[in-house]
Amino acid sequence: MARINSGNGKEAGTVGSHIITFLVEDRPGVFAKVTGLIRRRNFNIAKITVGPTHIEKVTRMTFLIKADEATLEQVVKQLNKMVEVLRITELKPKDCVIRELALIKINTSDQQERNEAMQFSNIFRGNILDLSPTSLTVEITGDSQKIDAFLELTKRFGIIEVARTGVTALARGSDPRPRGVDLMKLLEYE
Amino acid sequence: MVMISGAKALAESLRREDVKHLFGITGGAIMNLMHKLWEYGEAEEIRMITCRHEQCAAHAAEGYAVASGDVGVCFATSGPGATNLVTGIADAFLDSRPIVAITGQVPTSLVGNDAFQEADIIGATMPMTKANFQFHRVKDIPLLTKMAFKIAKTGRPGPVLLDFPKNVQIGEEHVEFPDGEIEIPGYNPTLKGHPRQIKRIAKVLKKAERPIMIAGGGTISSMANNEVLELAEMLGIPIINTLMGKGIIPETHPLSLGMAGMHGHMCANSVMNQADLLFAVGMRFSDRITGKLEHFAREATIIHLDIDSAEIGKNVGVHYPIVGDARIVLRQIVEELKKLEVTKPNGWMQKIKQLKEKCQCNIPLTDIQPIKPQQVMRILREHIDSKTIVTTGVGRNQMWAAHYLRVYGPRKFVTSGGLGTMGFGFPAAIGAKVAKPDHWVVDVDGDGSFLMTQQELAASVIEDIPVTVIILNDQALGMVRQWQNLFFEERYAVTDLGPKDFKKRVPDFAKLAEAFGANGILVERVSEIGPAIKEAKDSDVTTVIDVQIDRSENIYPHMPSGAKLEEIIPCPSWMEAE
Numbered sequence: 217m218a219r220i221n222s223g224n225g226k227e228a229g230t231v232g233s234h235i236i237t238f239l240v241e242d243r244p245g246v247f248a249k250v251t252g253l254i255r256r257r258n259f260n261i262a263k264i265t266v267g268p269t270h271i272e273k274v275t276r277m278t279f280l281i282k283a284d285e286a287t288l289e290q291v292v293k294q295l296n297k298m299v300e301v302l303r304i305t306e307l308k309p310k311d312c313v314i315r316e317l318a319l320i321k322i323n324t325s326d327q328q329e330r331n332e333a334m335q336f337s338n339i340f341r342g343n344i345l346d347l348s349p350t351s352l353t354v355e356i357t358g359d360s361q362k363i364d365a366f367l368e369l370t371k372r373f374g375i376i377e378v379a380r381t382g383v384t385a386l387a388r389g390s391d392p393r394p395r396g397v398d399l400m401k402l403l404e405y406e
Numbered sequence: 407m408v409m410i411s412g413a414k415a416l417a418e419s420l421r422r423e424d425v426k427h428l429f430g431i432t433g434g435a436i437m438n439l440m441h442k443l444w445e446y447g448e449a450e451e452i453r454m455i456t457c458r459h460e461q462c463a464a465h466a467a468e469g470y471a472v473a474s475g476d477v478g479v480c481f482a483t484s485g486p487g488a489t490n491l492v493t494g495i496a497d498a499f500l501d502s503r504p505i506v507a508i509t510g511q512v513p514t515s516l517v518g519n520d521a522f523q524e525a526d527i528i529g530a531t532m533p534m535t536k537a538n539f540q541f542h543r544v545k546d547i548p549l550l551t552k553m554a555f556k557i558a559k560t561g562r563p564g565p566v567l568l569d570f571p572k573n574v575q576i577g578e579e580h581v582e583f584p585d586g587e588i589e590i591p592g593y594n595p596t597l598k599g600h601p602r603q604i605k606r607i608a609k610v611l612k613k614a615e616r617p618i619m620i621a622g623g624g625t626i627s628s629m630a631n632n633e634v635l636e637l638a639e640m641l642g643i644p645i646i647n648t649l650m651g652k653g654i655i656p657e658t659h660p661l662s663l664g665m666a667g668m669h670g671h672m673c674a675n676s677v678m679n680q681a682d683l684l685f686a687v688g689m690r691f692s693d694r695i696t697g698k699l700e701h702f703a704r705e706a707t708i709i710h711l712d713i714d715s716a717e718i719g720k721n722v723g724v725h726y727p728i729v730g731d732a733r734i735v736l737r738q739i740v741e742e743l744k745k746l747e748v749t750k751p752n753g754w755m756q757k758i759k760q761l762k763e764k765c766q767c768n769i770p771l772t773d774i775q776p777i778k779p780q781q782v783m784r785i786l787r788e789h790i791d792s793k794t795i796v797t798t799g800v801g802r803n804q805m806w807a808a809h810y811l812r813v814y815g816p817r818k819f820v821t822s823g824g825l826g827t828m829g830f831g832f833p834a835a836i837g838a839k840v841a842k843p844d845h846w847v848v849d850v851d852g853d854g855s856f857l858m859t860q861q862e863l864a865a866s867v868i869e870d871i872p873v874t875v876i877i878l879n880d881q882a883l884g885m886v887r888q889w890q891n892l893f894f895e896e897r898y899a900v901t902d903l904g905p906k907d908f909k910k911r912v913p914d915f916a917k918l919a920e921a922f923g924a925n926g927i928l929v930e931r932v933s934e935i936g937p938a939i940k941e942a943k944d945s946d947v948t949t950v951i952d953v954q955i956d957r958s959e960n961i962y963p964h965m966p967s968g969a970k971l972e973e974i975i976p977c978p979s980w981m982e983a984e
Contacts, residue, residue, distance in 0.1 A: 241592065244540075249532050256533045286719065293716035299537045299557060302592045402591055403553070405539075405546035 229284035233262065235314065235385050236292060237278040238304035239269065241402060246300045250277065253298070259283065259291050263316075263382035273402055274302065278384045307385050314385040318363045319345065321353045323374035333373055340366050351376055359383075407582050412544040413442040413575040416508070416568075419551035421451055422583060425479050427470060427840050428508075429455050429463040433483020435510030435523060438575035440481075455840065455869050458861040460487050462833035464494020465859070467505040469837025471498075472820045473795055473845075475629070477558050478837060481508040485523030488569075492530060493827060495565045499534040500824025501650060502623060504563035506554050507531075511540065513573040528569050536564035541571065544579035552588055561595030562714040563627050595713060599735035603728045607709055608742035610726060614683035614707075616754045617643045620666060620695075623650030623823070624688015624712060625732045626816040631655065633736035634687070640743060642750030644758045646674040648689050649808055652819040657812045663762065667695045668965045669805040672980040673765035675963065677758070678703055679971055685709045688732040691721040692824070693968075701970040711735050764983040767810075773932045776956040779803075779878050783810035785935045786848070786876065789943060793845045795820065795838045799831040799855025801885035803878045805961045807850040829858030835873040836866050846943055848874040854883045854903055856950075857913070863922035866948040874942040875950045877915055880957035881908070888960045892975070915952035925949040 240246050247266065254261055263280035281291060288306065296304050307314075324330035330352065337344055337354045340362065346353035356366050360383065367375065410418070416439055420428075432440045446452035457463040460482040467478030482491045488509040498505045512521040531538050537557045539550045554566040611617065621634055634654055638645050638661045645655055646666045655662050664671035666678060678684070684706040689695070696702040702722060710717075710724040711732060718727040728735060769780040783806050790796065792814040798804040798821045813819045820838055822830035835849040849856075856877050866873060880887075881904030890898050905912055916926030925947050927938045935953065942949035962977040 245528060245532075248529065252532050290716065290720060297536075297714070297716055299553075299590060299593045401589075403549060403588070405549055406542040 229286060231282055231284050234281050234283060234288050235278065235307045235309070235312070235383060236281065236288075236295075236304060237276060237307055237385055238295060239302045240275050240277060240298075241300045241302065242268070242273045242275045243300060246275075247277075249298060249300065250295065253294055254291070257290065257294055259287065265382035265384045267384070276384075278382065280383050305387070307387060312385045312387045314359050314383055315357055316360050316363055316381055316383045317355065317357045318366075318378060318380040319353060319355055320367065320370065320378050321346075321351055321376040322370050323350065323376055324352050325350045326373075329373045333370055336366065336369055342366070407580045409578055409580050410544075411438075411442070411576060411578045412541065412547055412570070413438040415544055415547040415581050416551060416570065416575075417442040417446060417452075418583065419548050420479065421446055422548075423477070423551065423555045425452060425477070427453050427455060428479045428481055429457050429466040429470070429837065430481035430508075431457055431460055431463060431483070431487060432481075433487050433510060433523070435484035435512060435572050436481060436487070436508070436570065436575075437483075437510075438572065439508070439510070439570065455865065455871075457833070457865050459859065460490035461493045461829070462836075462859050462862045462865070464491045464505065464507060465497065465827070465830050465833035466837035466840070467507070468494065468498050468501075468503045468830075469797060469820050469834030470841045471503045471505055471563075471837075472817055472834075473838035474841035475817060476504075476841075477555055478503070478505040479508065480505060483510040483523065484512055484527075485525045487523075488527040489525050489530065492534070493825075495531055495567065496534040497822050497825040497827045497830065498565040499536075501822065502563050502627060503565070504558040505565045506558050507565060507567045509567065509569050510575075511569045511571040514542065514571045515573065517571065527567065531567050534565070535567050538567040538569065540569040541574045544574060544577050545581050547574075548581060548583045549588070552584055553590055556588065556590065557593060561593075562624070596715070596729045597713075597731040597734050599711070599728050599730040599738050601738075603726065604735070604738045604742050607726050607728060608739055608746060610683065610707060610709065611641055611643075611685065611739070612743065612746050612748050615751050616681045617641065617683040617685065617751070618646055618663075618677055618681040619643045619685040619687060620646045620648065620689055621651040621654045621687050622648040622689020625651055625654045626688075628688065628713070628731050628733040629816060630688070630733035630736050631816050633733050633740060635659075636740050637736055637743075640740065641748055642755050643685065644677065644755075646677070648692070648695055648823075649821060650823045651689065652808060652821075653813040653816050656814055660759070660762075663758065664765070665808055668967075669809060669961050669963060671765055671809065672963055672974075672976050673758075673761040675965070675971060675974055677761060679705070681706050683707050683709070685711070686724075687711045687736065688713070690717045693721075696722065697965055697969055697971040697973070701972070765980060767977055767979045771932055775931065776954055777929070777932055777935070778959050779806045779955045780810060780959075781932055782876065782878060782935055782953050782955065783807065786850070786939060787811055788936075789939050790814075790848075791846075793842075794818065795835075795842060795845050795847045797821065797831045797835040797838060797847065797849045799849070799851035800826045800828045801852045801855055801883065802880070802888060802961050803850055803852035803855060803884070804831075805885075806878060809961065811850070828852075828855040830855075832856060832859050832873075832875060833862050835875070836862060836871050839871050839873050846874070848876060848942075851875055851877050852884060853877055853879040853881060853915070856915070860918065863919060863924050863948060863950075867923040872946055872948045874939070875948070876939070876942075877950065877952050878955050879915065879952050880955050882957050884957065887957070888964070891960065892964065893966065915950050919948070919950035923947070927951045929953040
């Protein structure tokens with residue numbers, strides 16, 4: 217029978233990208249605690265997204281982490297131990313919707329290139345947010361690969377600046393784990 | 407609802423948590439709390455004990471927590487007071503001891519301004535507390551205090567810190583004290599084992615031919631002693647304990663194989679890689695137990711029971727994980743096994759008996775000089791009864807004590823296992839004595855270790871908390887010296903604590919004790935050990951026994967760091983028996 221969890225003593229498993237999403241109480245210092253834990257345990261976070269939810273005083277954090285299965289399990293378990301962490305789930309790419317947003321400022325001094333860039337933006341369903349005689353800023357939303365592809369296509373025009381968010385994600389379907397959080401009575405203190 | 411100050415709100419909250427003792431040192435940023443607690447002192451409800459260093463206040467709270475089974479409480483002022491607590495908090499975190507630390511803080515308006523005696527203690531203790539909170543409003547104090555105590559003592563116990571800004575201590579608000587239990591949304595430890603997993607585990611246990619159980623600190627904090635014993639006797643499973651699990655079953659019991667690990671008993675260590683089933687309870691497969699992980703218990707099916715799911719699979723892969731409280735889950739397993747027909751594996755028990763016979767190290771009490779530390783332990787062992795609490799320093803003294811002494815029950819052996827904090831033994835003894843004033847508390851310490859916290863002699867004398875300190879004095883940082891002796895070409899870099907010619911004692915511990923008003927005894931002959939211990943035990947003042955021991959005597963076995971279990975250097979007596 218195979219042992220559950222590989223543990224440090226076993227050979228390290230294959231490192232892959234994983235998305236974990238969790239709800240935390242919105243209190244001072246919580247983000248510092250979370251990132252402190254990540255640092256202390258030597259975990260490697262590639263992307264972070266943090267934002268409020270529809271529930272008062274509850275914040276969602278979504279991490280894209282690069283880890284093998286055993287490390288991933290430790291991240292989830294250690295985070296789950298934090299008193300301020302209410303619910304934590306790993307989202308498998310096939311069972312969830314994932315979005316990332318990027319703002320890309322492209323050099324368009326050349327008329328021809330400007331037209332091409334605007335075409336690409338249309339094909340990628342981007343929004344042009346800002347235009348100047350020599351540049352244009354496009355907003356692209358999608359999964360990471362789509363944004364990477366757009367950057368690859370436009371790099372020959374000259375990319376001036378890029379601002380990307382981390383990923384955010386939700387499970388597909390109507391089985392809304394984490395359930396019950398709406399009903400959860402958060403304790404009142406500051 | 408009552409209109410009271412923050413200081414009063416915390417003082418009253420502590421009373422409601424049934425806190426009887428606090429250890430600490432006051433200061434500008436915490437004195438308002440002490441001012442209010444004074445009233446509870448007058449009423450003899452809460453006693454404040456002044457330590458001489460905040461680290462010791464935290465260790466005393468730890469000793470108190472282990473001995474009593476309740477939460478230990480310590481306090482300090484802001485800044486240096488708070489940072490001095492940190493070592494003790496880290497110690498409690500690694501050994502899962504329930505303490506609540508209360509620190510003063512500069513007024514909220516000055517927080518972040520680098521004010522006088524300001525330190526970011528919330529930031530500093532984030533990675534070494536189960537939770538920490540800073541009070542911002544007086545009306546939150548009763549709830550947060552209740553949360554702090556609940557978090558400290560339930561689930562896997564651990565330290566919680568409460569940071570108390572001065573203006574919140576002084577400010578007055580309408581306050582309500584919550585009644586009964588509180589539910590903390592993000593905190594819900596699993597106590598009961600999953601019924602299906604219990605069934606599976608019972609079957610595996612029944613089937614095993616060469617089973618062993620390793621009992622760790624978790625069995626002590628959940629007081630699973632009866633359950634461990636019942637299961638062991640039912641199935642004929644020999645019990646190994648970790649350092650933190652010492653005392654979980656009487657070490658005189660035929661099924662007790664003693665301590666495993668780097669300096670554990672040979673019979674315990676040798677059996678780990680022979681077993682076909684390893685039932686780990688309330689322990690975390692520390693590197694001091696397993697040696698090189700790739701080679702640990704290769705043949706064995708592993709069942710791991712722990713209350714902290716993050717411990718399962720962290721170091722060692724397991725076949726049957728189960729999360730829950732050791733006492734509750736073991737009870738479930740015992741009940742399940744009662745439904746099955748179980749037999750004891752006779753051949754295995756025979757083997758265990760043989761191993762135990764081979765593992766006898768009874769050093770003769772002949773009058774040799776210098777004294778061997780094993781001789782001291784052998785004599786001390788005779789004086790330890792069912793009520794005695796043993797604490798230790800860290801280093802060889804700790805391992806001599808853990809290896810050679812016997813304690814008779816859980817919460818009777820108090821030591822710094824995870825963090826390995828030198829200086830732990832003496833303040834922990836003070837805390838234990840406060841919790842159990844009728845029990846004899848003896849600290850087996852080293853000269854290096856004791857010197858780190860010796861100033862608490864003042865606290866123990868002034869506050870009338872008499873304990874016994876036995877210093878195994880090798881005038882060296884003995885454990886490191888042993889490593890140098892075995893693995894570092896006998897190059898004794900910075901481990902000598904005494905003068906080169908040994909003509910002077912630096913310090914003379916007996917005189918040091920006397921300077922504090924304690925009792926000091928110098929022991930240089932084997933024949934003097936017994937009378938000195940007897941005198942200390944009967945004394946109503948703290949007694950320091952300075953035993954001059956043979957510094958060249960190494961503690962064996964010794965598993966080299968990072969080595970395989972089989973590469974352990976055994977005790978000489980074990981080798982003779984082979």
